[in-house]
Amino acid sequence: MDGTLVDTEPYWMDAETDLVESFGGTWSHEQALQLVGSGLIDSAIILQGAGVRMGAQEIVDELTERVRVRLQQDGVPFRPGARELLQDLRAQGVRTALVTMSLRRMAEDIVSLIGFDAFDVIVGGDDVERPKPFADPYLQAAEALGVDIADTVALEDSPTGLQAALSARAVAIGIPHIVELDGLGADAIWGTLAGRGVDDLVTEFARVRSLRAEAAL
Template identity: 80%
Template sequence: MTQHPHAVLWDMDGTLVDTEPYWMDAETELIASYGGTWSHEQALQLVGSGLIDSALILQRAGVQMGAEEIVDHLTERVRVRLQQDGVPFRPGALQMLRSLRAAGVPTALVTMSLRRMAEDIVALIGFDAFDVVVGGDDVPRPKPFPDPYLQAAEALGVDIVDTVALEDSPTGLQAAIASRAVSIGVPHIVPLDELGADVLWDTLEGRTVADLTSEFARVRVARAEVAR
């Protein structure tokens, strides 16, 4: 019988929940309040990035606020949208989470959003979905550095190479790959082709724990062959 991964590490924005449009709207509104403009193409460049890195880019676009002030402002705007409009979960995400929990596979949420936002979303899931939450304010270096994923694996007490990381953005995928987790890219707003993901799935819809376990085992065998 093929062994499950020792844990599955989830990105949040764009992978678990479809909040990227909320972030883009908040960025556009903030820049407009300072007389600037913000295109969809510019917004795409921030997908998956650390919030302080994004704030510095918004400063260069004309926002006259401190970086941490920008992060707090954007976070609060997105939290308000979530309260008003609800949490838009990505197709297949909750089903996969439920199946992983039923199979006894530990899970972690690894996001560059602030911990308080991550905890808001976790509280609205409706079941005990995650053993560990790592927020953007919990790590010294954001994605694309591997630190968030390495910290999550350490908190779970597992070796990172025995885990699967699910990501939707180039920045997040780079972090997962650098950490040495088995990386599964599930592209949403931006493509993930030719970035080096171990696996690319169009969607989590219809995917099962057996599918995830099979891919995990295949990648582990391939890595062992290369190491010989």
């Protein structure tokens, strides 16, 4: 969600910086980049190490609320091409799942603002025991959709998300935004979702499946 569907990573970074500084610490852009795509509890533990004297779940709740307020104030900045691709998927009857490490309540807030019924399934960070980079969130989403994970395509903007998708054996397409994804094993890298449609996903999926079949021989 964050960074692929919506451009909320700067909101999270601002919230992290404000929280750390409220406890007298400092938080650099480079430190913030390390949290992109990570599970919120894992991120909270890192923030504790930066001086935030709160429980991990308290940190998660505080950051989530700060970002939710920011979204209410400034609106939801959808990434280029994301809503259009979702519309094309829905129009052609392709089942979709949102797999995010944000809390489910925040994911539901953002999904409600898309303007149409975009997802069959939502898997939030509080819906799984092991977050990205573990494969669990994607495997759980595939099970909820009633499909084999090998028959899915995952779109990811972060290294941890990409690792989760690849570990699950989905066809993984990287859409770099805040951080680079080169050299991480993505099945493909797209610079943007703008102008992309279902036909592009079908083509990429067929190419990767063919390569995997050849490698298995």
